[in-house]
Amino acid sequence: MIAVEVVDLWKKFRIYHERVLSLKERVIFWGRQKTEDFWALKGVNLTVPKGTTVGLIGRNGSGKSTLLKIISRILYPTKGEVRVNGRVSTLLELGAGFHPDFTGRENIFLNASILGLTRKEIKERLDEIIAFAELGDFIDNPVRNYSSGMYMRLGFAVAVHVNPDILLIDEVLAVGDLAFQEKCLAKIRELQHRGATIILVTHAPKQVEELCDLAMWLDRGEVRMQGPAKEVARAYAEFVGGAAG
Amino acid sequence: MWQQLKEIYAYREMLRNLVAKELRARYKGSVLGFLWTFFNPLLMLIVYSVVFSFVMRAQIENYAMFLFVALLPWNYLSASVLQGAASLVQNGALIKKIYFPREVLPLSIVLTNLVNYLLSLLILIPALLAFKIRLTAALLALPAVLLVQTMLVASLAFLVAVANVYFRDLEHIVGILMTVWFFLTPVLYPVDVIPPEARPFFNLNPATPLMEAYRAIFFYGHWPDWVALGKLAVALAILLVASLWVFDKFKRNIAEEI
Numbered sequence: 001m002i003a004v005e006v007v008d009l010w011k012k013f014r015i016y017h018e019r020v021l022s023l024k025e026r027v028i029f030w031g032r033q034k035t036e037d038f039w040a041l042k043g044v045n046l047t048v049p050k051g052t053t054v055g056l057i058g059r060n061g062s063g064k065s066t067l068l069k070i071i072s073r074i075l076y077p078t079k080g081e082v083r084v085n086g087r088v089s090t091l092l093e094l095g096a097g098f099h100p101d102f103t104g105r106e107n108i109f110l111n112a113s114i115l116g117l118t119r120k121e122i123k124e125r126l127d128e129i130i131a132f133a134e135l136g137d138f139i140d141n142p143v144r145n146y147s148s149g150m151y152m153r154l155g156f157a158v159a160v161h162v163n164p165d166i167l168l169i170d171e172v173l174a175v176g177d178l179a180f181q182e183k184c185l186a187k188i189r190e191l192q193h194r195g196a197t198i199i200l201v202t203h204a205p206k207q208v209e210e211l212c213d214l215a216m217w218l219d220r221g222e223v224r225m226q227g228p229a230k231e232v233a234r235a236y237a238e239f240v241g242g243a244a245g
Numbered sequence: 246m247w248q249q250l251k252e253i254y255a256y257r258e259m260l261r262n263l264v265a266k267e268l269r270a271r272y273k274g275s276v277l278g279f280l281w282t283f284f285n286p287l288l289m290l291i292v293y294s295v296v297f298s299f300v301m302r303a304q305i306e307n308y309a310m311f312l313f314v315a316l317l318p319w320n321y322l323s324a325s326v327l328q329g330a331a332s333l334v335q336n337g338a339l340i341k342k343i344y345f346p347r348e349v350l351p352l353s354i355v356l357t358n359l360v361n362y363l364l365s366l367l368i369l370i371p372a373l374l375a376f377k378i379r380l381t382a383a384l385l386a387l388p389a390v391l392l393v394q395t396m397l398v399a400s401l402a403f404l405v406a407v408a409n410v411y412f413r414d415l416e417h418i419v420g421i422l423m424t425v426w427f428f429l430t431p432v433l434y435p436v437d438v439i440p441p442e443a444r445p446f447f448n449l450n451p452a453t454p455l456m457e458a459y460r461a462i463f464f465y466g467h468w469p470d471w472v473a474l475g476k477l478a479v480a481l482a483i484l485l486v487a488s489l490w491v492f493d494k495f496k497r498n499i500a501e502e503i
Contacts, residue, residue: 013501022412022413022414023412023414023415023418024414026412069500072344073344074340074341074342074343074344074500075500075501076497076498088344090342090343090344092341092342092343093342096338096339096342096343097339097342097343099266099270101270102266102270109262110262110263110266113256113258113259113261113262114259114262114339114343114345115343115345116255116256116259116345117258118257118258119258119261122258
């Protein structure tokens with residue numbers, strides 16, 4: 001079974017030199033707007049079998065996050081196709097969509113529903129989410145009183161308890177203190193054991209080696225290398241080390 | 246289209262939560278809290294009653310109520326379109342981070358204002374009784390009238406929301422257009438003061454039969470003009486389908502354009 005299949009994916013962004021956004025200006029500058037095309041992805045192919053964890057690695061601006069956003073349907077491809085089998089949950093930013101004046105509990109309902117859960121599903125998971133977030137009595141305080149660590153714990157707790165078939169993670173593991181990172185990693189391993197498919201964006205070759213089965217190294221929108229996680233991670237580490245030295 | 250509606254339905258809990266958020270967040274932290282929802286129409290009512298009974302005497306009997314009955318649904322329309330225009334751009338951060346059917350955002354604005362309208366009935370009905378206006382069985386037509394109006398409101402909210410992503414000054418243009426539309430719609434005045442030669446023009450305005458219908462059921466106590474309402478419903482059903490289609494067509498690039 002294939003969980004995610006990316007076929008010959010191209011993504012073009014239009015870079016505006018001077019962004020013209022109003023109707024007035026659009027009429028005045030009709031057809032004279034200077035734009036430049038930027039290809040963020042150039043013919044990327046990726047097949048993710050169900051239950052595997054894939055690491056996307058590469059430098060800033062290599063197209064990793066763009067690829068992740070296209071798989072999660074936030075962005076749409078210019079050319080090519082993405083096929084996804086199963087429920088997707090995306091972790092791009094922890095706690096996106098929280099309302100500062102609402103309590104932690106209210107935000108769980110709000111956030112989980114934005115991620116597509118029904119009321120019944122949220123109720124079933126509520127206790128588990130609260131336990132995971134380790135907020136204690138703070139759960140009934142407005143989240144604007146939360147420390148950034150508490151905020152992130154709650155955001156992560158909601159997102160992973162969607163019980164996605166496919167979890168997309170964009171570098172959120174780099175935030176938070178060590179204990180929180182450990183906890184996130186443990187949860188990811190648990191999801192792996194349960195057969196979830198995970199796609200992980202990271203700069204850190206070590207994380208790819210530890211967590212992933214497969215890896216893809218992106219360089220300026222093109223696939224530089226693809227294969228078993230260990231090989232790709234080492235080649236990338238060598239390349240980055242070489243470039244730095 | 247079917248797929249689109251199914252997806253919106255799948256996210257009904259999000260819709261519900263957004264409406265609850267809008268209703269509560271607006272007044273959260275204020276001393277009187279949710280009561281503000283009622284103060285708005287109540288103050289409006291008091292001001293109009295005083296002005297039109299003592300200051301500027303209108304020729305229409307019970308002019309304050311005549312106005313109030315139409316002004317409340319007009320506010321539902323106008324607030325939805327104005328807030329709907331901003332709904333996608335304002336939630337840009339969310340749109341860039343999480344996938345969900347984008348239709349939910351303008352739709353939540355429409356439903357929030359619909360709920361606000363329904364709550365304002367708690368002021369309107371006692372006020373009508375206080376002014377000794379007889380309430381009749383014609384009130385049973387309210388759900389039908391509201392449904393037809395909601396079709397108009399939702400269509401416009403979808404269209405202005407997605408257009409505003411591409412043309413940011415649309416929000417301000419919409420504000421001006423809504424004011425013009427307000428004066429072209431029989432809210433402040435009855436429909437029979439319109440000169441006959443201008444009637445065909447006014448009949449093109451979908452808000453006219455709606456305002457007439459509200460006045461009929463609340464103020465005059467008779468049934469609305471079902472033929473006019475039926476025709477409008479058919480036209481608005483087409484508009485709603487078209488606006489969903491347009492929204493679908495342009496929603497793909499929302500995350501990039503915001």
